[in-house]
Amino acid sequence: MPSQQVTGQLAVESANQSMTGRQRLTLAVLLTASFTLAVDFSILNVALPTIGSDVGFSLANLQWIATAFALCAAGFTLLFGRIADLVGRRRMFLIGMALLGAGSLLGGLAADPAILLTARVAQGIATATVVPAALSLLLGSFMEGPLRDKALGLNGALMAAGFTTGAILGGLLTDLLSWRWAFLINVPVAVVVLVLAPVVLRESKPSGKTRLDVPGAITVTLGLLALIYGLTHAAETSWTHPVTLGALAVAGIFLVVFTAIEHRAQFPLVPLGILKRPAIAWGNLAGILAFLTETSLVFLLTLYLQQVLGYTPLAAGLSFAVLGAGTVLGGMIGPKVIGRIGTKRAIVYGFTVQALATAALVMLGTGGTSVILLLGATFVGGVANLVVIVGFMVTATSGLPDGEQGLATGLATMSQQVGITMGIPVMSAVFAAQLHALETTTPAAVLSGVTTAIWVNAGLCAATAVVLALFLKAPRAER
Known part of the structure; x- marks a missing residue:
């Protein structure tokens, strides 16, 4: 189909303010892939001790099961986002999903550390390949406006909820079946996506001469x-x-x-002029901080639930179901909030509410009733965080020519991956520094370390809100 005809068709669909059947199928395929990859960030965390004993990892090297994935997912995403621009976004999406299926099968059958780490590297590279391609394909399927904002809201909600779902699903699979199913569950998903995607997705790449x-x-x-x-x-x-x-x-x-x-x-690879656009530069800063703060908060609260309140890994994971519900709600209402008050205010107000909800968690104690505060605060913070994420995606990917669309989505995806990857190390270092200062690992000391890191987390949200209020400019259409 000629590009002008596709553009005209999308414009008519956007004007009608309702998704066509093809758009719904496209969204379902792309969101399924993105959600699956988001789950992979955290699905193995609660199973690490079991994996170590089964496969032969030493305690000191267990972290590489998570680190190998995160390094590749964050390190290669900008590169593969650009390659998708050159060779075709649908093609790279399919290659990435095939790699995900193969890597997941290898991980599910792994019998030694080298094979397991190879599988995690393959999953990380698959994530770096699929996520920017999927986002570019999503943006290419919806014209700028309410329908695209709605699609981005759903994408952001599922990406954020996937991190929480991974913790829950990892505990369930490990307790009820085997940690190997945390890998193997991806295989049928990859097969279904690979069958449907060539039929549903249109190929997309910019016109004009370019090289890597x-x-x-x-x-x-x-x-x-x-x-x-x-x-x-x-x-x-x-x-x-x-x-x-x-x-x-x-x-x-x-x-x-x-x-x-x-x-x-x-x-x-990155025309530096694009970073001179306030929407791109400050929008991506918002994305990094949004993912950094919320995913690291899940890590801190996992420590609190297990080491202070004595929850099992599965019970701790299930406690985040309320946070997951909040992220889904935030993704649903995010486009409506943006439509009412604009992207800049949505992002600034979202960070402000998230900062207040996070700061409330410093009142957590050693009594079991503290979980009520935890559930309420994480629900509110989850809603606010997803409003920010939707605003970030809209801000960082709108108003660009098609030739820069893959680059913008690659930057946005890299911001997302780097935020997720940076959050836990940064907050873990704050937590560890407090324990070192107290020279003990009692539940009271753990609580002190957690609350110290929570203060830092809330402070980052508040500082980001102030910076964006001062420097982020609303899109021209909203002024």
């Missing part, structure tokens, strides 16, 4: 890998450990070199 910026791709990928590794190592040791400082220094060097390369490249 190989030096830029290498330096930014190595820089991101070093950054995520340094943050992860800081949580495991300290911020002043030589390996931590070395990794962060290497990350800084690579990213500076990347910036210099982009200034001179004929076809830059």
Whole structure:
């Protein structure tokens, strides 16, 4: 179908303010893939001790089951988002889903650490391939306006809820069946998506001559890998450990070199001019902080529920069902909030409410009744967080020519992945520093560490709200 005909058809569909049958199928396929990949971020967390004993991981190396996935998911997402622009977004989506299915099957059958880590690397690369391609395909299926905002709201809700669902589902599968099903459950999902996607999805790639910026791709990928590794190592040791400082220094060097390369490249991976657009720069900052704060809060509250209140991993996971409900509600009402007050106010007000809800959690105690406060505060914070995420996606991906759409979605996806990946190491380092200062690991000390990190979390939300209120500009159409 010619591009002008597709654009005209989408314009008519948007004007009618209702999704066509094809759009619904497209949305179902893309959201299923994105939700599955979001679940993979956390589905193995509660099962790590069991996996270690079954497969032969030492206690010191268990974190690499999660780190191998996160490094690849965050480090390669910008690169594969750009490759999707060059070779076709649907094609890269299908390649990524095939890799997800193969990696998940390998992980479910793994009998030694090397095979399991290979499977996690494959899942991470699949995530870096599928998520930016899926988001570009979603944006290409809906014209800017209420329908696109609704689709982005559903996408944001499921991506955020997927992190919580992973904790719940991981506990259920491990307790009732086997941790291997945390891998194997992806296989039928990948098969169904691979069958439906070629029929439902239209191929999408920008017109015009372009090439892959190989030096830029290498330096930014190595820089991101070093950054995520340094943050992860800081949580495991300290911020002043030589390996931590070395990794962060290497990350800084690579990213500076990347910036210099982009200034001179004929076809830059990241045209730096796009970051001069306030909506892109500040919108992506909002995305990083939105995912960083909420996913790390789940980590902190998991420590609280298990080590202070004595919950089992499964019970702790189930406690986040209320947070999951809040994120789904936030994704549903986010587009309506944006339609009423605009994206900038939605983001600023969302961060403000999230900051207040998070700050309320510093009143958690050692009594069982504290769980009532936890459930209420996480529900409200989850709603607010998803309003922010929907606003971030709308802000960071709107008003761009098709040739920059893949780049913008790659940046937005990278912000999402980096936020998720950075959050736990940063808050874990704050938590560990407080325990080290107290020189004990009693429940009271754990509670002190958790509340200290919660204060930092709430402060980040509040500071982001202030910064965005000052510097984020509303889209021209909203002024």
